[in-house]
Amino acid sequence: MGGSLKLLLANRLKPEELRLLYKSYDIIGDIAVIRVPEALQEQSEIIAEAVMQTHKRVRSVWRQVGPVSGDLRLRELEWVVGERRTETVHREHGCVFKVDLRKCYFSPRLSYERVRITRQVQPGEVIVNMFAGVGCYSIMIAKHSEARKIFSIDINPVAVKYMRENVELNKVKERVLPLEGDAKRIVEERLRNVANRVLMPLPERAYEYLDCAVLALGLTGGWVHYYDFEHAGKGEKPVEKVKMKVAEKLENLGVKFETPFGRVVRHTGPNWYQVVLDVKTFQA
Ligand SMILES: C[S@@+](CC[C@H](N)C(=O)[O-])C[C@H]1O[C@@H](n2cnc3c(N)ncnc32)[C@H](O)[C@@H]1O
Known part of the structure; x- marks a missing residue:
């Protein structure tokens, strides 16, 4: 402390x-x-x-x-x-996030990540946030970029309720669209081929959902912000390990890509790391 x-x-x-x-x-x-x-x-x-x-x-x-x-x-x-x-209102970079800490995920420790990604967004982009929680990344992007639409999915009905409220509180309801349900099902049914950028802030399951991110980007390709947990012993590099794992999956899916950036977001335990990769996929 x-x-x-x-x-x-x-x-x-x-x-x-x-x-x-x-x-x-x-x-x-x-x-x-x-x-x-x-x-x-x-x-x-x-x-x-x-x-x-x-x-x-x-x-x-x-x-x-x-x-x-x-x-x-x-x-x-x-x-x-x-x-x-356990309900409170958190302020971060000009946004307000109402959240019940017992019923929804929220971490102030991801604040830098939200800013880092927001800075990359280009005017007119369509974004799919596959694991949006109470809407923190999506609202931050809507407030501080000229993104056109940010589809924001979460499977937790309580988180989606707060996300709807936060979208109103932050006056971004024209551009942030909360969607309740499983990201895989929603992307397959409604969001194929729509996105320039996909956010995957669920390190436990992002790998499993990577093909869905590719589906949302469609034929023209775009950016995926991919989060994962990785173990790295002495002499091993967590970011490189995640890069290899993701590369293998994308190659198997026949996707052309490069990974210009990756970093450790935080340590999560002895020899365990949370890693983010910014992956760019190209036209098939
Ligand atoms: C680590 S939290 C991140 C939330 C938010 N992006 C943030 O930074 O505050 C992951 C979120 O994914 C949601 N989730 C888990 N499985 C899901 C699924 N299959 N489809 C959509 N959302 C899911 C959880 O309810 C949770 O809100």
Whole structure:
């Protein structure tokens, strides 16, 4: 956790307890989500109060118990202090995102990725966001680029409800179209051959859905922003490993492509990385 938080806790926790604290926590709107090591569970309230003291706008603190999981990518939260609600409004680069943290995925840590992709969007583009959540990437793109249409799919009905609300709040409803359902089914039925750019921010399943992204781009080709998790031991390069895996799949699909950019988005565990590739496909 941040230096100032450690200072605040210095006379409330023992030095060996201070050393166990996790380095980071999330502030989403006026809610903080912390993770507390097993050995410090009983000190959760003290830690949460210090978070509230450090961040004056925080109204409640929740403890994440267990990883983000399941198809809907949800995290189990336990209330620690403050107001007992998980709905909040988060502000990011001129956009507002209303979200219920218990019922939808949201991560402020992807903020840079959203900006990075938004900067690449050209006027008039049609975009398919296959895993749109409450609409963060799509709304950011609509607000800060001249994209023509951003089809935004999510399978979680609650996320789609918030996405619809966020589209209104951000005044982008002419260009962001929320669609509820499985991305594969929706692309196959309604979005073949329509896109200049496809976003795949679901690292757990993007590989499985890559042929759908190709289908959405159609014959003229375009960009795919592909996310994945990769293990890389000593001497191995996670980005290169993902590039090879994706290359094999695209070659099998008979797609001409190049991958001019890839990077590690974040570490997700010992020797595990979240990776993004920007893949350009060409006319068949
Ligand atoms: C990691 S979250 C990313 C959400 C959003 N792009 C963001 O950055 O906040 C992945 C999203 O994919 C959705 N999802 C999972 N399986 C899906 C599927 N088969 N079709 C469409 N959406 C799906 C989940 O509900 C979740 O909201």
